[in-house]
Amino acid sequence: MNKLEGLTASDGSAVGPLFIREQSSYETSSKQVTLGEVPQEIRHYQRALEAYEHELEQLLIKLRGTASEIIKSQSLILQDEQIKGEIINSIRTNVVSASYAIDQVYELYIGRLRDSASNLFRQRIIDLITIKDRLVKLAAAYSEHSKSDEQADTKLELPISIDSTPQIRGCIVVARDLSPTEVVQLSESKVMGIVLEKGGLTAHAAIVAQSLNIPCLVQIGTQIQDISSRRIGIIDGEEGVLLVDPSPETIQEYKTKISDAQVAKKKIKPTRLPAVTKDGERVQVHANIEFIQELPMASSYRAEGIGLVRTEGLLYGGLTHKSEKEQDVYYRRLLDDSTGPVVIRLFDVGGDKLHGFTTEESNPFLGWRGIRMLLDEKEMLHSQLRSILKCTQDYPDRIRILVPMVTNIEEIHLLKEELSIVKSELIKEGFTQVQDVPLGIMVEVPAVAVMADKFAKEVDFFSIGTNDLTQYTLAVDRTNDQVGRLFEHDHPAIWKLVQQIQLAAQNEDIEVSVCGELASTLLGASGLIGLGIRNLSMKPSAILSVKKWIHAYTLSEFELFASKIVKVQDREQVHQLFSTIFHRS
Amino acid sequence: MIRKKVTIKNSSGLHARPSAALVKLSSSFKSDFFIHMYGYRVNGKSILGVMTLAAEQGAEMELEIDGPDEQACLEAVEELINQKFGMKDE
Numbered sequence: 001m002n003k004l005e006g007l008t009a010s011d012g013s014a015v016g017p018l019f020i021r022e023q024s025s026y027e028t029s030s031k032q033v034t035l036g037e038v039p040q041e042i043r044h045y046q047r048a049l050e051a052y053e054h055e056l057e058q059l060l061i062k063l064r065g066t067a068s069e070i071i072k073s074q075s076l077i078l079q080d081e082q083i084k085g086e087i088i089n090s091i092r093t094n095v096v097s098a099s100y101a102i103d104q105v106y107e108l109y110i111g112r113l114r115d116s117a118s119n120l121f122r123q124r125i126i127d128l129i130t131i132k133d134r135l136v137k138l139a140a141a142y143s144e145h146s147k148s149d150e151q152a153d154t155k156l157e158l159p160i161s162i163d164s165t166p167q168i169r170g171c172i173v174v175a176r177d178l179s180p181t182e183v184v185q186l187s188e189s190k191v192m193g194i195v196l197e198k199g200g201l202t203a204h205a206a207i208v209a210q211s212l213n214i215p216c217l218v219q220i221g222t223q224i225q226d227i228s229s230r231r232i233g234i235i236d237g238e239e240g241v242l243l244v245d246p247s248p249e250t251i252q253e254y255k256t257k258i259s260d261a262q263v264a265k266k267k268i269k270p271t272r273l274p275a276v277t278k279d280g281e282r283v284q285v286h287a288n289i290e291f292i293q294e295l296p297m298a299s300s301y302r303a304e305g306i307g308l309v310r311t312e313g314l315l316y317g318g319l320t321h322k323s324e325k326e327q328d329v330y331y332r333r334l335l336d337d338s339t340g341p342v343v344i345r346l347f348d349v350g351g352d353k354l355h356g357f358t359t360e361e362s363n364p365f366l367g368w369r370g371i372r373m374l375l376d377e378k379e380m381l382h383s384q385l386r387s388i389l390k391c392t393q394d395y396p397d398r399i400r401i402l403v404p405m406v407t408n409i410e411e412i413h414l415l416k417e418e419l420s421i422v423k424s425e426l427i428k429e430g431f432t433q434v435q436d437v438p439l440g441i442m443v444e445v446p447a448v449a450v451m452a453d454k455f456a457k458e459v460d461f462f463s464i465g466t467n468d469l470t471q472y473t474l475a476v477d478r479t480n481d482q483v484g485r486l487f488e489h490d491h492p493a494i495w496k497l498v499q500q501i502q503l504a505a506q507n508e509d510i511e512v513s514v515c516g517e518l519a520s521t522l523l524g525a526s527g528l529i530g531l532g533i534r535n536l537s538m539k540p541s542a543i544l545s546v547k548k549w550i551h552a553y554t555l556s557e558f559e560l561f562a563s564k565i566v567k568v569q570d571r572e573q574v575h576q577l578f579s580t581i582f583h584r585s
Numbered sequence: 586m587i588r589k590k591v592t593i594k595n596s597s598g599l600h601a602r603p604s605a606a607l608v609k610l611s612s613s614f615k616s617d618f619f620i621h622m623y624g625y626r627v628n629g630k631s632i633l634g635v636m637t638l639a640a641e642q643g644a645e646m647e648l649e650i651d652g653p654d655e656q657a658c659l660e661a662v663e664e665l666i667n668q669k670f671g672m673k674d675e
Contacts, residue, residue, distance in 0.1 A: 113636075
């Protein structure tokens with residue numbers, strides 16, 4: 001079995017034969033035409049436009065919201081008078097075929113986007129290529145038709161795209177990239193899921209897949225080029241991976257999971273109830289957020305707060321310093337569109353994101369990142385602290401600051417100094433109502449876990465980042481193919497560290513939450529609750545299933561499980577205990 | 586003819602949907618409407634032209650409007666840009 005990692009662009013899992021969708025290729029029909037053919041080439045172009053327009057109208061019937069807006073903007077591109085003029089003009093003055101002129105004119109515009117520095121805009125290239133390809137194909141079909149049969153009234157069979165071929169039904173479609181129209185067509189053909197080599201979470205294809213409820217992975221990388229059609233694949237939307245050639249047992253496991261999920265979706269509405277164990281113990285379930293777009297999902301699943309805001313997204317796209325103003329807007333949107341406490345983690349990036357920093361680190365995860373970098377880059381740190389503290393005036397008692405990559409007590413002292421400098425600056429500038437905010441640290445370096453009793457005296461809360469804690473404790477880079485399988489966030493060593501951290505926090509009476517992936521799994525949540533953690537923060541899509549799980553068992557069952565997993569010798573035994581205690585086969 | 590410099594304010598820039606809004610609005614005026622940016626001069630009533638400028642947040646562009654209703658057109662276009670195209674930032 002092969003495991004390919006990507007990003008989940010549209011939730012859900014799927015099982016099915018893989019269907020490799022080749023990039024469509026076509027030959028533009030002969031470039032040069034005769035002067036006498038010019039009028040009919042213009043007609044071919046106009047008829048191709050009408051036919052395509054009609055196809056889009058058919059798609060629109062099936063869509064709503066953002067997805068329909070996207071298709072509408074495609075239709076606007078078709079109707080663009082300037083482009084129509086340029087294409088007709090090109091047919092006339094260059095005496096070329098309609099399909100050739102369409103290709104040339106569109107390529108000119110597509111080329112501009114290719115040159116664009118912005119990733120967001122480059123994502124749109126595929127939209128334009130699809131429009132162009134479809135128009136070229138339709139125009140070529142009309143032109144073929146008129147050549148083969150001079151009586152233009154006979155019925156013309158329009159070329160169908162590969163996506164409406166019957167053999168695609170029930171498949172997982174693997175493609176380099178897809179346009180939104182292609183995704184809709186695939187959905188019509190009842191595909192099970194979509195895997196894209198490129199794409200992005202904001203790609204139109206991804207947005208349409210979400211609105212049509214098709215599981216979709218993006219950015220799986222060039223590894224998909226080695227996959228061949230008809231092999232069985234599994235999309236695991238929870239993990240963001242594609243499994244190729246899984247064992248029959250794995251296939252069965254996923255089929256059960258998928259049908260369970262379908263039943264659950266039908267039966268259970270997002271519960272307004274907070275998470276409570278069967279015997280009445282309250283557990284806070286919060287959401288991890290990076291993009292504003294994730295907030296509606298968090299609130300529809302009734303997250304009681306935002307347990308982790310990953311702010312480094314603000315720095316992507318080549319911008320090294322987001323202005324304070326832009327940060328103000330982002331934090332305010334975040335606070336407006338959520339309820340409960342909001343834990344803002346300071347920029348957690350490596351030096352590679354910084355201007356003028358060119359030396360490559362041989363080991364960036366052990367390098368200049370998180371608080372280490374922020375304390376050196378005061379300007380960046382101050383802009384973030386200023387923006388956050390200013391928000392406290394309008395959103396009192398909701399904001400907390402979380403510091404990433406702490407390894408030494410001194411780093412906390414230094415950061416507190418910076419906080420008080422920034423606060424007094426703000427007060428001088430007239431922001432007299434700024435509040436002090438609770439200050440917490442990420443517990444993700446083993447040194448901090450081991451010294452948790454000392455750190456607990458210095459901060460207001462802990463947030464355990466189980467992903468990095470696992471990586472540093474087990475010395476495994478999960479993205480390294482050779483050793484990635486050794487990455488076990490449910491390894492007994494991690495449970496023992498969590499237990500130690502929890503006890504230290506309890507002794508000093510400070511809060512602990514867990515924001516790593518471990519908290520979003522049923523096994524992980526069970527162990528964490530059993531160890532005494534009462535605050536779990538996870539990706540919004542996991543909230544519902546974790547809440548349901550918590551409702552189904554008693555605290556003593558979770559505690560029984562926890563008491564055993566800190567004593568076993570390997571992960572296998574942890575999983576066996578989980579099956580036995582919670583009757584999961 | 587009037588010309589005026591403006592700055593794109595919404596976070597995702599002039600991508601598909603904001604471009605569509607801009608084209609729709611400007612097309613409702615009689616005046617010719619062009620946008621100057623990066624040395625390009627594109628027809629502001631052409632969605633493909635506007636979109637492929639790839640104008641990001643913070644991008645500066647010059648509007649050129651010429652015709653009987655140029656003043657009204659300029660005001661409407663400016664307002665649309667300043668209101669971030671009526672879209673929530675995303």
